[in-house]
Amino acid sequence: MLFVACAVWSLRATARPRTHAALFLLLETTCLGTFAALDLILFFLFFDLSIVAMYLVISGWGHGDRQRSALMFFLYTFLGSLALLLGIIGLFLGSEPRTFDIVRLAADPPWRDDPTTAGLVLLAVGIGLAVKTPTVPFHSWLPPAHTDAPAEGSAVLAGVLLKLGTYGFVRIAMPLLPDAWQRWAGVVIVVGVAGVLWGALVALAQTDVKRMIAYTSVNHMGYVLLSLGAVGYTTAEAGPRAVAATGAVTQMVSHGLLTGALFLLAGVLWSRGGTYAFDRWGGLARPAPVLATLLVVAALGSLGLPGLSGFVAEFQVLSGSLAAVPVAAVVAVLGILLTAGLLLRALQRLLTGDQVRPGGVDHVGDVTTRERLAVAPLLALSVLVGLVPVVLLGVVGPAANTLVELTSR
Amino acid sequence: MLLSVVVLLPAVVGLVLVAVPRLPDAVASWTWLATTLVVAGLVAWTWWGFDPGGGVQYDVKVPWIPTVDASYHVASTACPCRCWR
Incomplete structure (x- = not known):
């Protein structure tokens, strides 16, 4: 829905409309893909590609200090997704038989009998998703990225990309690590x-x-x-x-x-x-x-x-x-x-x-x-x-x- | 199948937009709008056909890196967690 709005928004008035359109379509695929993925690696793949597409949108069509904001966005969220990857591998290693499939992992959550490891895996997954969400104290990339992104870029960034983080909590962190989530719920609430x-x-x-x-x-x-x-x-x-x-x-x-x-x-x-x-x-x-x-x-x-x-x-x-x-x-x-x-x-x-x-502006339309x-x-x-x-x-x-x-x- | 179309259609159209030489800018903008409308329509359709008590729907699973049991697995669960009922 939001992607339709952005397409309408950018019907005119955009520089290099062809590449712009292609990038936003790519962005749409990555977001839909993340929401539909039932495999951890597939989830990670789409999650990561969304960062690349958003980086190009900010650095290519933004304004103000856009190169710096785009780079900050990229480094910050990329670091986050590396933490997420670490967590995903942790989940994989705890599964028996080894699998990346979310449905099978949820049926038999990994690391049930090892609270320390489960806590560490949750920490990695949590940091990865928290950067994307973003939560305090991982939010500092957000304001510059938003300010310097084009309007339609900000709308997608806030409207859809941030949801990838919170969606990850609901999809991965809670069902796959229920014990650890219960133990550390207090920290989540404080954050x-x-x-x-x-x-x-x-x-x-x-x-x-x-x-x-x-x-x-x-x-x-x-x-x-x-x-x-x-x-x-x-x-x-x-x-x-x-x-x-x-x-x-x-x-x-x-x-x-x-x-x-x-x-x-x-x-x-x-x-x-x-x-x-x-x-x-x-x-x-x-x-x-x-x-x-x-x-x-x-x-x-x-x-x-x-x-x-x-x-x-x-x-x-x-x-x-x-x-x-x-x-x-x-x-x-x-x-x-x-x-x-x-x-x-x-x-x-x-x-x-x-x-x-x-x-210099004498009439506001x-x-x-x-x-x-x-x-x-x-x-x-x-x-x-x-x-x-x-x-x-x-x-x-x-x-x-x-x-x-x-x-x- | 339908869900794979929903997910991959925008990227495919995007690639075509970049690949076709000398495409007028207006055409690109309108193609973009048309694609998003089609995708939104398809999403609305899957939403409509979705049975809240029916578990995993529109399920597609294709092995991808079989050695570690990673697969291309997409499905609509409307919401996470629905699928394990």
């Missing part, structure tokens, strides 16, 4: 809550729209980790833990839709004035009412207003984890308050007050039909999930129950 608070606080201090959205991603991925950690708390009842698991998956979907839309809208600012700085823009609601409306909807969704997908996700994350880890859940609520405050402040700065435009067609479907889907969550939960719910069962073994 998740740290991400929630750190992401929100740092986002608050940003003077740049895109960097701010990037840090809210760190915040949103923190919720996913918090609820996945809560799933590992076998002392709590299975019911709330299944709610937490459903919340985590819903959050992944919701974040993809809303943050994708936010990044595309930030791209509108760049295409009009060549800057993302807050103090260079103001009073945009008058010259660009449609842009303002879309921004408000996306931001409200992102801060968890009922009626949009963000609420369905965060409500389940918090109510699910409240039963298993009450303290962590209460602390995470602070993060919601902070995000709400900072997103509203951003809207106020950009949209209301006197008109401020970057020097509203969103074009092409931009509208790219963003509107994403927001429409978010509203659909927000109003009729059954569409999504009907499929996610049973899977969440299975995940809880598998992790509780």
Whole structure:
């Protein structure tokens, strides 16, 4: 879905469109492949190729200090995937008979009788996925990569590539290493809550729209980790833990839709004035009412207003984890308050007050039909999930129950 | 089979876009859009045909590096973990 939006987005206005199109199609294959793979090596192959494709997109079509950001992105996530490879080999060595097949590994989890080794393998897999997610303290590649990537690149990076990390936790770490996941669930929760608070606080201090959205991603991925950690708390009842698991998956979907839309809208600012700085823009609601409306909807969704997908996700994350880890859940609520405050402040700065435009720009055009067609479907889907969550939960719910069962073994 | 098409179609089209000499830029952009729409349609179709209680679906497994039992194995489980019921 998001890839369609990016294609619409880039219909015109891109340099070297042929290579650009080819790269994004390659990127789409790597993402779909990672999500469909049921073999560890195949998973790793697609996971790694996505890094290469994204590196080329940032360095080829980005702006600002794009070579440096792209290189940082590449080195950081590549190092992460090496850790993941190490973990995958660890899983392979623990299996009997030796196999990379995820279904067979899950049926008979490796290293059940050796907690130390299982812990180390989980550490390797966890670091690999945490870099990609990204979680505190492995998130520092994210803001520069986002800021200097083209709008459609940021949208895919935030909307799909980050999900490869969290998806990996659900697909690999939890079902294949259930004992280790239970033992180390506390660490996962601490990392998740740290991400929630750190992401929100740092986002608050940003003077740049895109960097701010990037840090809210760190915040949103923190919720996913918090609820996945809560799933590992076998002392709590299975019911709330299944709610937490459903919340985590819903959050992944919701974040993809809303943050994708936010990044595309930030791209509108760049295409009009060549800057993302807050103090260079103001009073945009008058010259660009449609842009303002879309921004408000996306931001409200992102801060968890009922009626949009963000609420369905965060409500389940918090109510699910409240039963298993009450303290962590209460602390995470602070993060919601902070995000709400900072997103509203951003809207106020950009949209209301006197008109401020970057020097040399004397007219701010509203969103074009092409931009509208790219963003509107994403927001429409978010509203659909927000109003009729059954569409999504009907499929996610049973899977969440299975995940809880598998992790509780 | 269907799922393999979904996964590999974008890359194949991408390679064609790079390989065909002197392709007009507009054609490339529209091909890109068309491909993503087709893929989204196919995904919607697999979603529609998916039975939430039915276990692993659209399963394809082809041996790849048999010595270590690594294979090209893709399937739709809609969500991870579904497949072990």
